[in-house]
Amino acid sequence: MTVPVDLNYKSFGQGPPLIILHGLFGMLDNWQTLARRLAADFTVYIVDQRNHGRSPHAEPHDYPTLAEDLRHFMETHWIYRAHLLGHSMGGKTVMQFAFEYPDMVDHLVVADIAPAGYPRRHDFIFEALFAVPLDRIESRNEAKAILERYLDEPAIVQFLLKNLARQPDGTFRWKFNLPVLYKYYDAIIGPVEGEPFEGPTLFIKGGASDHITEAHLPQIERLFPHSRLEVMEGVGHWVHAEQPDRFLQLVQAFLPKG
Template identity: 45%
Template sequence: MILHTDITGQGTPLLLIHGLFGSGENLGMIARLLADRFRVINVDLRNHGRSGHSDDVSYSLMAADLVETMDALGLENAAVLGHSMGGKAAMQLALSYPTRVSKLVLADISPVVSQARHLGILDALNSIDLTTLHDRKDADRQLQQGISDAGTRAFLLKSLQKTEHGFQWRFNLAALTAQYQQVLAAPQATSAYDGPVLFIKGGNSDYLLAEHQPLIQQLFPKARAKIIEGTGHWLHAEKPAAFAKITADFLLS
């Protein structure tokens, strides 16, 4: 599957890969901060944003999509930055197609089976009858029944679009619900990725833990790590300037 992309800037190509329920727009601020030094290719993963839908959400297929998209853009290789689920897709890309990845930046994610943190969100999303929605405020009111955090609801509602057939989610809710265990899965590897890797951890987040370090070193022997204090899992949105500087310093080193 060739993915939808937004491309800005000039220079070394840099793929940006968003997380679950999101789209390339989630990394738009980072794209703007890096576009003066890189050719930034912001992608929508399969079943998200403006890219195509399918019943399969496996990381092996996400990685193959990224390769096909790079081929369509004439990119032999690129630096790759992925956040959360997008970080796992980036890991799988590097592990399965190592020559296509020059450097790898992984934002607050680890190569392990993740905790099932989204079951309440999936339940809340599936409880909405899109055919009866009047507007986004109506959707927000319904989501409040299962999601108390206004920021999470606002993030999800960015993917609610009104079409000539009524309201629709840009993400493939049915596939993400049915294949949620695939989203939680660890990337698969037959050998290590030997290129430069930077893990960036949100200081207040528990997605990336010290106990994951042996596996990280096994899969990514040249991995380094940075912590952005005072941030959670959405570190790139909470402190975008610090995140962009750390990323640029690593990629240009």
């Protein structure tokens, strides 16, 4: 039996609980602006998943374990039922949780991910991250220059650099647990399965993203029979970051207030 960890979090607002989970290499800070906007209608909890942000580093890193962390978080905070929103890896965590603990889920929002398995898309990112000599670099700019040799998208470089932290001895560390995420990468990109979740579910797809395709729809409809799909045209995988106003509109229209 995996031992759950105590997840780092921030909370905002008052109202029905809404818990938001970030994706791979992310952290709760990525969602802070949207969380504050949703806090007019909900008590919003943004959470660092294990091996990310300020949450503990621990093995294993697979979806049954991440779901168990979420159950532990809810019980620790006396949350018996909540709306759940997850992006990418976080989307798979909330789907796994909904399969295992359907009575604890009110409405479910899954941002640009299907319950399917995926090919290895992040190997070049891992290669870039492992190339940064954390014990020898003396500035963030040095790390940035190394990442830019491997990664040609400035937005990804900036996203990753948010995880670079200076330690008291002057050396740097990644906030995420890079070796463990690499070790469990096949589990992270693997499918989630379970008894169909009968609750109301919203999938939000980036129109320019291939993380949800026509081929995924039968599986989505089988596992989430009361789901619907909204497509944000002209948007990639980072639906909430690229068009936050439109993303917020979709979420607010779907979730009941009170």
